[in-house]
Amino acid sequence: LDLLVGQLAIAVENCNLFEALERQNLALRLAYDETIEGWARALDFRDKETEGHSRRVTERTVELCRALGLPPEDLVDVRRGALLHDIGKMAIPDAILLKAGPLTDEEWVVMRKHPDTAVELLAPIKFLRPALDIPQCHHEKWDGTGYPAGLRGAAIPLTARAFAVVDVFDALTSDRPYRAAWTREQALEHIQAGAGTHFDPQVVTVFLEMLQQT
Template identity: 75%
Template sequence: MVLKTVVQSLELALDRAAKTRTLEERLRHVTGLREIDQAIASSQDLSVTLGMILDNVAQQLGADAATLLLLDRHSLNLEFAGTRGFTTVLQGTAVKLGAGLAGQVALNRQPLNVPDLQDARVPVALRDMLVREGLAAYYGAPLIIKGQVLGVIEVLHREPFEPSAIWLETFEMLTAQAAIAVDNAQLFTELEGKNLELRLAYDETIEGWAHALDLRDHETEGHSRRVTERTVQLCRQLGIPSEKLVDVRRGALLHDIGKMGIRDGILLKPGPLTEVEWVEMKQHPGHAVKVLSPIKFLRPALDIPQYHHEKWDGSGYPLGLKGEAIPLVARAFAVVDVYDALTNDRPYRAAWTHERALEHIQSGAGSHFDPRVVEAFVQLLV
């Protein structure tokens, strides 16, 4: 009777221990999946996320080696994106769709279990590599999302291996996580490419507008392009953050877009303007605001078109702003604009020399121009 009680107690203890081990194992699986979820949500670096997935595959499935291959839809090759447990360098190499074990998995869109590679038909080159690595068992599964094959995960062991139901369940979850990570990364890359294309289209449109303005006023042909490049250089030297320079560039290209609202008789007049004509000419910064402010992505670029005729001493227009009340980018552009106008031919005068124009700019420091900007401009041209 005592012996029976002891045996029952022992069986109960073993059952509890087995359940505890199973619970601990499932907890490790859940923790690993949570880590991968966080990596997918927080990182756009696919290599980091895939590395974490492979680490979890090796740890949770007791694998001696693991690989993850991604399908290139143009070449129809499976390219190694990550490996664990190999001494042979596989990254940078590829497997043709339908060839080898991984190629069959991707083509057939079904998992492939090879419990003992010695008994399987394996390509000679692959068999030689597996022999060198001492690997004896293989399990591969496709990464599929939205009906498309994205790649393959392979798990290998050094001894013949037959997966259990729990092992297969865990591997299926890890494979699903990998597919989500790859899909997210590809969507992000595609979106980034579309955004770059859209930005390029915006900038090409703006450059077209600037060129059209230059063609209308033959005296200033090429002026917008020249002052834009030099203004960006000067603003960079003045410490304006690089992420703001795109707005500087757009604003410089469009600095005279308000002149679209000025009559040709005034804009193209060969001689001096009358007082009444100057009143109309001075309205072009306001016209620029009316043209550009409804365009959301151009609003941050308004400072140059709106304020580049303001002067350091407050004698400029349209608002008579003074000193640092004038946006820095407009103060920078004003120096570049005047220098470019002086050093290029006009119908009413020949271009000034670099030295003469620079002397004029320096003489205007503290009245027309911000002295600090003039100093930076001189340094830029030295």
Template identity: 65%
Template structure:
């Protein structure tokens, strides 16, 4: 199935690997139990598998999507759920592919979950996913600066994102770029 969609792969090359690593780092910082980390890893790697069910003319459109196109695009988490739920060992990983577009205030999709109704893994992943998407260049826009992206995430804490997760994520980023004793920067 993946081999039939090379345009999808090229348009976001490296994204899944980057968000998976950052999501696991953030989950550890939030003290998610170790036995949950494999499920989070699988869910992060599979987060956009549902986009395989979206037509190329929508998925790869260079400009804004129409209302009808957005309605189709918003179905990708449902596609992921339908495809992955029958696979027993992947069921615990479904939180991310199915709920990573839900929003803290209930305005997300596909189910309109809010607050703690959104699985923790999906709340963690959502912050990292937006971080990476904005920090990466896309065919239709340049990458945002770190400062712009931090300001954006901060502005959406409590509406789009779990505010505690945003706070912890930004603290994690700050600790990664903090000067160490020798004048260099720490790398974790």
């Protein structure tokens, strides 16, 4: 009996330790995510043109990736990657990032470096490495004409292909200093027209079906 009581006490203690560890891990994950959201807000504050953009595209990208069949455990990295998709723009000079008019060829060279800069910033952070696909590849295009690597088709990570559709849709339906927001119908026509060139056609189909339900 004494032996059984001792084993039971050890089991209870182990259970308590496990629960405490789980609580600590949850608190740590929440702290990580709150920090990431803070970084995203900092970029939005710097670039008033896109204020609120990061949160909007994050929520919709997670929804789209869920509709595309990604498992729930992968959606955590989708969320983090979407929030940090433009973190590389922190290294873009204000004269280029905040320029009201069209960029010159030389300025575009600088602007197109921001995906690689995002990788340089985030790759040393171990828990963010699984979230790099969106920051690194969201400007790649289905036909291979995107940047920074000129990836084509399924060589582009699915999460980045999904994000690209959401990102363009949000940009088109938001006001900009140089143009008014497009209507939902105009933006959807543009997305459909880009299927097979800019966008993955399958992703476009699922995106359109998703929007019909909202």
